[in-house]
Amino acid sequence: MQAELISSVLWIGLRSGTPLLLATVGEIYAERSGILNLGIEGMMIIGAFTAFAVGQATSSPWLAMAAAAAAGLAASLIHAFISIHLRGNQVVSGLALTMFGLGLTSVAGGTFVGAALPREARIIPSPLSEELAAIPVIGKALFDQDPFLYLSILISVLLWFVLYKTKLGIVIRSVGENPAAADALGVNVYAVRYACTALGGALAGMAGSYITLSLRPGWVENITAGRGWIAVALTIFALWDPLKAIAGSYLFGIVEAGTYNLQPLGFSQWLLNAIPYVLTVVILVAGATETMRKKMGAPAALGVPYVRGEK
Amino acid sequence: MSSTQWAAIALILFVVGVGIGYMAAPKGAAPAQCPPCECPPCQPQAAPQYKAAFIYIGPIGDYGWTHEHEMARRAVQEMFPWLNTTYIESVPPDQAEGKMEELISEGYNIIFTTSFDYMDPTINEAKKHSDVFFFHCSGYKRWKNSGTYFADFYQLYYLNGLMAGALTRTGKVGYVAAFTIPEVVRHINAFAIGVHEVNPDAVVLVREIGAWYNPDLAADAAESLISEGVDVLAFTEDSPTVLQVAQQHHDRGERVLAFGHYSPMKQYGPDVCVSGQIAHWDRILEDILAKIYSGVYTTQNLENVDYWWKLKEGAVELGCADNEPINPIFIDELRQVHVNETVLLPNGTVLENPDVYKLVMARMIQMGVVWHPDTGTYTFTNDECFDPFTGPLYDNQGHLMAPEGQRLGHDALWTMQWWYQNVQGPPLGGG
Numbered sequence: 001m002q003a004e005l006i007s008s009v010l011w012i013g014l015r016s017g018t019p020l021l022l023a024t025v026g027e028i029y030a031e032r033s034g035i036l037n038l039g040i041e042g043m044m045i046i047g048a049f050t051a052f053a054v055g056q057a058t059s060s061p062w063l064a065m066a067a068a069a070a071a072g073l074a075a076s077l078i079h080a081f082i083s084i085h086l087r088g089n090q091v092v093s094g095l096a097l098t099m100f101g102l103g104l105t106s107v108a109g110g111t112f113v114g115a116a117l118p119r120e121a122r123i124i125p126s127p128l129s130e131e132l133a134a135i136p137v138i139g140k141a142l143f144d145q146d147p148f149l150y151l152s153i154l155i156s157v158l159l160w161f162v163l164y165k166t167k168l169g170i171v172i173r174s175v176g177e178n179p180a181a182a183d184a185l186g187v188n189v190y191a192v193r194y195a196c197t198a199l200g201g202a203l204a205g206m207a208g209s210y211i212t213l214s215l216r217p218g219w220v221e222n223i224t225a226g227r228g229w230i231a232v233a234l235t236i237f238a239l240w241d242p243l244k245a246i247a248g249s250y251l252f253g254i255v256e257a258g259t260y261n262l263q264p265l266g267f268s269q270w271l272l273n274a275i276p277y278v279l280t281v282v283i284l285v286a287g288a289t290e291t292m293r294k295k296m297g298a299p300a301a302l303g304v305p306y307v308r309g310e311k
Numbered sequence: 312m313s314s315t316q317w318a319a320i321a322l323i324l325f326v327v328g329v330g331i332g333y334m335a336a337p338k339g340a341a342p343a344q345c346p347p348c349e350c351p352p353c354q355p356q357a358a359p360q361y362k363a364a365f366i367y368i369g370p371i372g373d374y375g376w377t378h379e380h381e382m383a384r385r386a387v388q389e390m391f392p393w394l395n396t397t398y399i400e401s402v403p404p405d406q407a408e409g410k411m412e413e414l415i416s417e418g419y420n421i422i423f424t425t426s427f428d429y430m431d432p433t434i435n436e437a438k439k440h441s442d443v444f445f446f447h448c449s450g451y452k453r454w455k456n457s458g459t460y461f462a463d464f465y466q467l468y469y470l471n472g473l474m475a476g477a478l479t480r481t482g483k484v485g486y487v488a489a490f491t492i493p494e495v496v497r498h499i500n501a502f503a504i505g506v507h508e509v510n511p512d513a514v515v516l517v518r519e520i521g522a523w524y525n526p527d528l529a530a531d532a533a534e535s536l537i538s539e540g541v542d543v544l545a546f547t548e549d550s551p552t553v554l555q556v557a558q559q560h561h562d563r564g565e566r567v568l569a570f571g572h573y574s575p576m577k578q579y580g581p582d583v584c585v586s587g588q589i590a591h592w593d594r595i596l597e598d599i600l601a602k603i604y605s606g607v608y609t610t611q612n613l614e615n616v617d618y619w620w621k622l623k624e625g626a627v628e629l630g631c632a633d634n635e636p637i638n639p640i641f642i643d644e645l646r647q648v649h650v651n652e653t654v655l656l657p658n659g660t661v662l663e664n665p666d667v668y669k670l671v672m673a674r675m676i677q678m679g680v681v682w683h684p685d686t687g688t689y690t691f692t693n694d695e696c697f698d699p700f701t702g703p704l705y706d707n708q709g710h711l712m713a714p715e716g717q718r719l720g721h722d723a724l725w726t727m728q729w730w731y732q733n734v735q736g737p738p739l740g741g742g
Contacts, residue, residue, distance in 0.1 A: 008538035109372060171395065216552060217559070219578060221372035256531060261539070270521055
C-alpha cells in the first residue's frame with residue numbers, strides 16, 4: 001500500500017513537473033543570452049489557450065502543441081522587441097507581457113468556459129511496456145507516462161548539450177556574459193538574443209499546452225496558476241543549467257503532488273500549500289544579491305540592454 | 312538617452328492599449344444587446360426603474376459558483392424588461408465596500424453580494440444606504456434593507472452519497488473540500504450519511520484545500536485520495552477539476568467515478584460523472600426581484616427575509632446534466648444493489664428492500680420532487696417528509712449528536728462542526 005502511494009505521488013509529480021521543466025529550460029536560454037523575461041506566465045497561458053482552441057477545433061494534440069509553441073513565440077517577440085530593439089526595462093516589459101497574457105486569454109476564453117477537450121485531442125499517459133511499468137515504486141513514474149513528457153526530457157538534454165558542448169552554446173553564453181566582446185568577435189548580439197528569447201517563448205507556449213492537453217484538459221481562467229513564476233525561480237535554482245532544471249522541476253512537481261498525502265498525518269493545508277512558494281521565495285532571495293548571483297553563475301549581462309558602441 | 316524614453320513611451324502605450332482593449336471588450340456574453348430589431352419589447356419603453364449589481368468573489372469563467380450566479384444574472388436580465396444589471400468579478404472581500412459605494416454612486420439600487428466573506432461589508436453598506444436593497448448570499452446577518460438567500464445542496468449530497476455507497480468497490484469514498492466551514496461540513500456529512508445508509512462499511516476520506524477556486528490544489532487533493540485507494544469522488548471547489556481527474560483515470564482504464572458540482576459538468580467526465588448538484592439561482596433571484604418590483608419588499612422590511620431554498624422550491628437539481636438526475640450508464644449498476652430498509656412514500660406506497668436507483672427516486676419524492684423519466688421532467692409537491700439529518704446520528708468520536716427520530720434544525724445545520732461517524736477528515740473547529 002505504502003509503495004503504491006509513493007508510486008502514484010512520483011507519477012503525478014513528474015507530470016506536474018513537465019510544464020515547469022519546459023518553461024524553465026526556455027527561460028534559461030533567454031537569460032543565458034542576457035534577456036530576463038518575466039513574461040513566462042503570460043506566454044504560458046497564451047500557449048495553454050491556443051492549445052485548447054486548436055485542440056478543440058482539430059482534435060489533434062500535436063497540431064495544438066505546435067500552435068501553442070508558435071503563439072508563445074509570437075508573444076515573446078513583443079518582449080524581445082521592447083528589450084532588444086527599444087532597450088526598454090526588461091522587468092516592466094516582462095510583467096506587462098504576463099498581464100497581457102492573463103487578460104487576453106480571460107477575455108478570449110469567455111466562450112470556452114464549460115467546453116471540454118475532445119478525447120482525441122488529449123495526450124493520455126500509457127505504459128511503454130507492462131513489465132517495466134510494473135516495477136514497484138518507480139515503474140509507473142518512469143515507464144507509464146505520455147510521449148509529451150518524454151519529449152520534454154529529450155528537449156532539455158538536447159538543449160543542455162547545445163549550451164555546453166557546441167560552439168553555438170559558447171556564442172549564446174558569451175552574449176549573455178559580455179555582449180561587447182562577443183560583438184567584437186563578429187557575433188550578431190541582437191540576432192542571438194532574439195533567437196533565444198523566441199526559443200524561450202516557444203517552450204513556454206509548449207509548457208502551457210501540456211497543461212490544457214494533458215494535465216488539466218479543459219479551459220478555466222488562470223489555468224497556469226502561477227507556474228510561470230515558479231519557472232522563474234527554478235531558472236535560478238537550476239543555476240541556468242538545463243540538466244539541473246530537470247531535477248529541480250521534478251522535485252517541485254513531486255513536492256506539489258505529495259503534500260496532500262501528509263494531510264491525514266495532521267499537517268494543516270495552509271502549511272502544505274505554502275511549501276512550493278516558500279521554496280520559491282528562498283531561491284529568489286538567495287539569488288537577489290549581486291555577490292550571490294556571481295557565485296551562482298548568473299549571466300553577467302542579464303537584464304542589461306546592449307547598445308552597440310556604447311560602454 | 313532618447314531611446315530609453317522612446318522605449319518607455321512604447322511600453323506605456325502598449326500597456327494602455329492592452330488596458331483599453333480589455334475594458335472595451337464585451338464582458339461575457341451580451342444579453343443586454345438588442346438584436347437588430349423591429350421587435351417592440353426591445354424599444355426602451357420607460358427608463359428602467361431598477362438597476363441591480365452583482366459582486367462576485369471569483370471569475371465568471373470558473374464554471375462553478377460564480378459562473379452559475381452569472382448565468383442567473385443573465386436570466387433575470389432577460390426576464391425583466393424593467394431591470395438593468397451589471398456585475399464585478401473577482402472582488403476580494405476587503406474591497407467589497409468600495410465597490411458597493413462605486414455601484415451605488417452609479418445609481419445601482421439593488422446589490423447582490425455572492426460570497427460568505429461579503430457578509431459584514433454588506434451589512435455595513437446597508438446601514439449607510441438605507442434606500443438601497445441588499446441581498447447577501449450564504450450569510451446569516453440581515454438588516455431592514457438587507458436580506459439573505461441560499462440554495463442549499465445538502466439533500467443532493469445525501470442522494471449522491473447513496474449512489475457513491477453503491478458504486479464504490481474499494482469501500483473508500485473521497486471528498487475534496489474547499490474549506491471545512493459549516494456549510495461544507497454539512498454537505499460532507501450529508502454525503503457520508505448517504506454512503507453509510509447503502510454501505511455501512513465504507514469510509515469517506517476528506518482533503519481540505521483551503522481555497523474556493525484553485526484547480527491545481529483540487530487536482531492534487533483528488534490524486535492524493537485516489538492514491539490512497541478512493542474510487543468515488545465528490546467535491547466542493549468552483550471548477551470541474553476533480554471530475555476531469557476522474558475522467559483522466561478512466562481514460563487510462565482505471566475505475567474512478569465522480570459527482571459534478573454547481574454547474575452541469577457532464578461534458579468534463581461523460582464516462583465517470585454519476586450525478587451531482589446543480590444550482591438554479593435564477594429561481595431565487597426571480598422571486599426576490601418580482602417582489603421588489605411589486606412592492607412586497609421594501610427597504611424597511613427585509614430584516615426577516617431569508618431564502619433557504621432546497622429541492623422542493625426547485626432552487627437545486629440532482630444530476631450532472633440538466634434534466635438527468637442520474638447518468639444513464641450507471642442506472643443498471645445502481646439497480647443491482649439493494650438496501651435492507653423500508654421506505655414509505657407520501658402517497659402510501661411502501662418500498663421493501665429497494666434497489667439504490669429506486670431509493671434515490673423515493674428519497675427525492677420524500678423531499679418534494681417527483682422525477683418523470685418518461686417525459687424527462689420534474690414536478691414539485693412542496694411536501695417534505697424526510698430529511699437526511701434525522702437521528703440517530705453519531706459523530707466520528709462516537710458521540711450521539713441527534714437521538715432516534717430527532718431532526719436537526721436550521722441552527723444545528725448552519726453551525727455544524729463535527730464529522731459523521733464514517734468520515735475521516737481534518738480536525739474541525741479552527742483546530
